[in-house]
Amino acid sequence: MMGKVRNFSLQFKISSIYIVTNLLVVMVNIFLIIGINSMSGRLDMVYQDNRHLNDFSDIINALQDDMTDYLNVKTSDSLENYYRSEQLCRNMAADLNEEVTGRSFDRMERNIRHMTERYLEEVAKTIESKRGRNVEKYRLHYENATRMYGYIDTYLSNLNMEQFRSNSERYSELQQRFRLFEAVSVIAIILVMISNVCIIISFVGALIRPLKKLSSQADEVAKGNFEIDLLPVESQDEVGVVTGAFNSMVVSIGRYIERIRESMEAERALKERELLMEGHLKDARLKYLQAQINPHFLFNTLNAGAQLAMMESADRTYDYIQKVAQFYRYNMKKSEETVTVAEEVEMVDSYIYILNVRFAGDIHYEKHIDESLLYTEMPGMILQPIVENCVNHGIREMGDRGVILLSLYEKEGRVCISVKDNGVGMSEEIIDKVMSGTYREEDMASGGNGVGMDNVISRMRLFTGNENVMTVQSRGKDMGTEVCLYLERYGQAPGSSGEASCGASEWEER
Amino acid sequence: MTRRKALKIIKNRKQLHAGTEAPERKLSGLTFLPVFLTTVCILFTVFMAGYILWFYTGSFQEETAGSIYDRYYIMITREGKSVFWQSVYQGAYERALQENVYVDWLGNERFWDYSVEEQMEIAIASGVDGIIVTASEEEGMTDLIDRADAAGIPVVTLYGDNTQSKRCSFVGVGSYNLGREYGRQALRIMRERLTGTRETQMMVEEGENLGETETGDRENVVLGTAGGKDMAAEWKEVEVGSPDRPVRVTLLVNSYANSMDQNILYSGIQDTIEQERGDTAVALSLLSVDDTNAFSVEESIRDIFMGGDIPDILICLNELNTTCAYQAVVDYNKVGEVSILGHYVSDTIINAIDRNVIYATVDIDTAQMGGFCIDALQEYHDLGYTSQYFTADISLISKDNVDEYLRREEPENDG
Numbered sequence: 001m002m003g004k005v006r007n008f009s010l011q012f013k014i015s016s017i018y019i020v021t022n023l024l025v026v027m028v029n030i031f032l033i034i035g036i037n038s039m040s041g042r043l044d045m046v047y048q049d050n051r052h053l054n055d056f057s058d059i060i061n062a063l064q065d066d067m068t069d070y071l072n073v074k075t076s077d078s079l080e081n082y083y084r085s086e087q088l089c090r091n092m093a094a095d096l097n098e099e100v101t102g103r104s105f106d107r108m109e110r111n112i113r114h115m116t117e118r119y120l121e122e123v124a125k126t127i128e129s130k131r132g133r134n135v136e137k138y139r140l141h142y143e144n145a146t147r148m149y150g151y152i153d154t155y156l157s158n159l160n161m162e163q164f165r166s167n168s169e170r171y172s173e174l175q176q177r178f179r180l181f182e183a184v185s186v187i188a189i190i191l192v193m194i195s196n197v198c199i200i201i202s203f204v205g206a207l208i209r210p211l212k213k214l215s216s217q218a219d220e221v222a223k224g225n226f227e228i229d230l231l232p233v234e235s236q237d238e239v240g241v242v243t244g245a246f247n248s249m250v251v252s253i254g255r256y257i258e259r260i261r262e263s264m265e266a267e268r269a270l271k272e273r274e275l276l277m278e279g280h281l282k283d284a285r286l287k288y289l290q291a292q293i294n295p296h297f298l299f300n301t302l303n304a305g306a307q308l309a310m311m312e313s314a315d316r317t318y319d320y321i322q323k324v325a326q327f328y329r330y331n332m333k334k335s336e337e338t339v340t341v342a343e344e345v346e347m348v349d350s351y352i353y354i355l356n357v358r359f360a361g362d363i364h365y366e367k368h369i370d371e372s373l374l375y376t377e378m379p380g381m382i383l384q385p386i387v388e389n390c391v392n393h394g395i396r397e398m399g400d401r402g403v404i405l406l407s408l409y410e411k412e413g414r415v416c417i418s419v420k421d422n423g424v425g426m427s428e429e430i431i432d433k434v435m436s437g438t439y440r441e442e443d444m445a446s447g448g449n450g451v452g453m454d455n456v457i458s459r460m461r462l463f464t465g466n467e468n469v470m471t472v473q474s475r476g477k478d479m480g481t482e483v484c485l486y487l488e489r490y491g492q493a494p495g496s497s498g499e500a501s502c503g504a505s506e507w508e509e510r
Numbered sequence: 511m512t513r514r515k516a517l518k519i520i521k522n523r524k525q526l527h528a529g530t531e532a533p534e535r536k537l538s539g540l541t542f543l544p545v546f547l548t549t550v551c552i553l554f555t556v557f558m559a560g561y562i563l564w565f566y567t568g569s570f571q572e573e574t575a576g577s578i579y580d581r582y583y584i585m586i587t588r589e590g591k592s593v594f595w596q597s598v599y600q601g602a603y604e605r606a607l608q609e610n611v612y613v614d615w616l617g618n619e620r621f622w623d624y625s626v627e628e629q630m631e632i633a634i635a636s637g638v639d640g641i642i643v644t645a646s647e648e649e650g651m652t653d654l655i656d657r658a659d660a661a662g663i664p665v666v667t668l669y670g671d672n673t674q675s676k677r678c679s680f681v682g683v684g685s686y687n688l689g690r691e692y693g694r695q696a697l698r699i700m701r702e703r704l705t706g707t708r709e710t711q712m713m714v715e716e717g718e719n720l721g722e723t724e725t726g727d728r729e730n731v732v733l734g735t736a737g738g739k740d741m742a743a744e745w746k747e748v749e750v751g752s753p754d755r756p757v758r759v760t761l762l763v764n765s766y767a768n769s770m771d772q773n774i775l776y777s778g779i780q781d782t783i784e785q786e787r788g789d790t791a792v793a794l795s796l797l798s799v800d801d802t803n804a805f806s807v808e809e810s811i812r813d814i815f816m817g818g819d820i821p822d823i824l825i826c827l828n829e830l831n832t833t834c835a836y837q838a839v840v841d842y843n844k845v846g847e848v849s850i851l852g853h854y855v856s857d858t859i860i861n862a863i864d865r866n867v868i869y870a871t872v873d874i875d876t877a878q879m880g881g882f883c884i885d886a887l888q889e890y891h892d893l894g895y896t897s898q899y900f901t902a903d904i905s906l907i908s909k910d911n912v913d914e915y916l917r918r919e920e921p922e923n924d925g
Contacts, residue, residue: 028558099578100579100582110636111638114636115635117637118637119635148631154624184561188558192554192555195551199551
């Protein structure tokens with residue numbers, strides 16, 4: 001039942017509330033009107049009995065008068081009047097009460113009825129005797145009738161008086177009741193009004209409650225909170241439909257958000273894969289490059305070249321080929337191993353030699369080495385790429401004025417390897433990029449062995465377990481660049497650091 | 511998005527897909543209130559309707575009150591308002607109700623102005639089922655009773671008989687026995703006056719034994735002075751009881767009442783006094799009281815005290831006479847000189863006995879009397895005949911038992 005009621009439309013519900021409350025008012029009013037009507041009717045009827053009795057009294061009077069009149073004048077008119085009154089009187093007497101009850105009125109009425117019958121008999125006998133001109137008889141009957149008439153009259157006036165008295169009492173009683181009824185009516189109307197107000201407030205409240213909940217939930221959603229409980233759909237009215245739609249909307253929005261999240265995750269995974277692929281590609285390319293070079297063939301070739309140069313007494317050629325062979329061999333062997341600073345310095349020596357042979361001794365190469373630090377361990381293939389950068393970016397365009405200074409010294413308990421050039425220098429911006437590893441050389445494959453600065457920094461950091469492994473300094477354009485590498489020192493005697501710094505400052509002065 | 515949020519959304523989605531139906535809702539206070547209010551309002555409206563209906567039917571019932579009776583009798587008496595007749599009527603009324611008969615008393619207020627004969631005429635004309643009337647031996651009454659009988663209305667004469675008529679029964683007290691009792695009481699008064707002592711005696715209540723009243727042990731109690739006079743001394747002084755100054759005993763009779771009954775009663779008194787007076791000379795006289803007019807009785811009785819020979823003992827045969835005589839004795843300062851033997855019991859009479867103004871009174875079982883009337887009429891209706899005479903019980907109330915009587919009356923009055 002309640003469920004059915006819930007499914008009615010909002011309009012129907014609101015209309016029902018108003019109809020029900022109005023019906024209550026109307027019903028109470030109808031009852032009051034019925035009560036008032038019945039009571040006023042009863043008030044009207046209070047003296048009805050008295051009126052009847054008066055009528056009856058009048059008729060009896062008329063009959064007595066008519067009889068007397070006939071006895072006096074004996075006209076046909078008076079006889080006619082007598083008959084009419086007699087008939088009326090008989091009819092009215094027949095309406096009087098016949099039963100003997102506990103009520104004195106009833107018994108008096110009964111007596112009056114019987115006496116009236118006797119009286120009518122006497123009157124009839126009187127008239128008959130008069131018509132028969134029996135003077136003695138009609139006199140006697142007339143006297144009897146008149147005496148009877150007197151009794152009836154007394155009875156009637158007694159009854160009338162008693163009834164009037166009782167009716168007056170009843171009238172005042174009815175009036176009191178009427179007043180009571182008035183009071184009850186006023187209370188009833190007030191109570192119905194109050195209860196109607198209560199009904200309307202409570203019912204409308206019950207109707208509006210889901211709307212309030214809905215609005216507060218909507219407010220929550222508007223603030224961006226989708227973590228709300230779904231509102232229960234209590235009815236199938238308009239509010240219920242809106243609630244249902246709201247629920248669907250909240251769920252749909254949640255679902256869309258979830259979908260977007262999923263697609264974003266997929267995109268990220270894709271990107272990661274792409275990056276991985278790039279790394280693999282690089283690896284593959286490297287491996288490919290490495291695979292292309294057959295070291296044995298290269299070294300055999302170079303050895304053959306060296307032997308040929310020796311047989312032809314071309315010492316310098318021999319040296320050059322030997323250095324080249326040494327350089328590549330080192331490159332092949334040491335790229336993944338831990339080496340000593342000495343080996344790295346030797347590698348740099350070979351590299352500079354090869355470059356000087358290639359570029360006819362353009363590069364001035366100087367070393368300030370603290371011999372005690374030469375056996376410090378470090379990753380392989382570190383110094384050569386730094387020197388290569390110095391050559392390629394620092395001093396390539398300077399011709400024979402280019403100087404590279406390699407220093408090995410101790411500084412603040414750490415081993416410092418400094419590579420300094422007097423080339424074009426670097427802007428702060430580029431230094432930052434290099435240090436953060438975001439600097440990309442336009443063409444990695446064009447020169448060098450493909451080992452970039454970011455690779456160098458990464459390996460140094462991995463090797464030392466320290467973030468602070470390299471500094472790049474440049475005083476500005478055409479003021480040169482200094483790259484310092486920092487390594488942990490293992491049991492080296494102090495003192496050589498001062499020499500190294502001294503050397504560096506000397507070179508600077510020049 | 512956190513895992514919690516995702517779970518919430520999934521839960522919501524499940525709930526949404528599960529259907530649009532709301533979860534089972536309990537009738538919370540807020541839901542229950544409107545229903546409760548509506549019910550209360552409807553109940554209230556129904557209550558209102560009930561109230562108005564009650565109003566309706568209540569008044570209706572009031573109009574149709576009273577049951578219907580099988581028969582209707584009318585009682586006609588000479589006096590309207592005396593306690594005696596009211597008591598008789600009450601007895602008749604209560605007995606009648608048991609028989610589903612209603613009895614009306616015409617002498618009650620409405621027809622005060624009409625004579626008994628006129629009331630008889632009214633009753634006959636009203637076509638009642640029976641008439642109870644205080645008759646007299648007059649011819650007019652005989653005619654009326656015969657007329658009623660001719661009209662099929664049985665008549666019971668009450669207290670006063672009309673032996674010549676065709677009345678079906680008479681209900682009264684045994685006049686001769688009553689007379690003997692009055693005589694005996696008169697003698698007792700004489701003895702007490704002459705000796706100056708007071709006798710206590712037990713009255714046997716039953717009517718048949720009335721004549722055999724036992725005289726109890728004489729107590730030699732010196733009578734107190736009444737009205738400041740020592741009656742015994744006074745009587746001795748003027749030799750009351752001697753042939754020159756006999757004790758004057760006057761019987762008040764109603765001029766209109768049944769002379770036959772009064773005669774029987776008178777002879778009862780006379781016989782008793784003659785038999786038991788001894789040497790004492792007693793002059794018994796009849797004094798007729800005029801009761802033809804409304805207020806003539808009181809005047810008649812006062813006339814007695816205005817005259818020369820004031821009786822020593824005054825015997826009254828009805829309540830009105832007794833009350834009037836008592837008042838006259840008090841008014842004329844004859845307390846102690848005139849002893850009154852009363853008739854019937856009213857508050858006034860009882861108080862008078864208590865104060866020694868009335869010597870004694872005869873109490874008639876009025877309820878029984880009224881009941882006999884109804885019984886006679888009913889019997890006549892049912893069987894066609896009935897007993898000719900019904901005699902009601904009488905009892906004597908004097909100073910000896912008036913206290914007991916007062917005690918018995920008080921709770922009734924309180925109730």
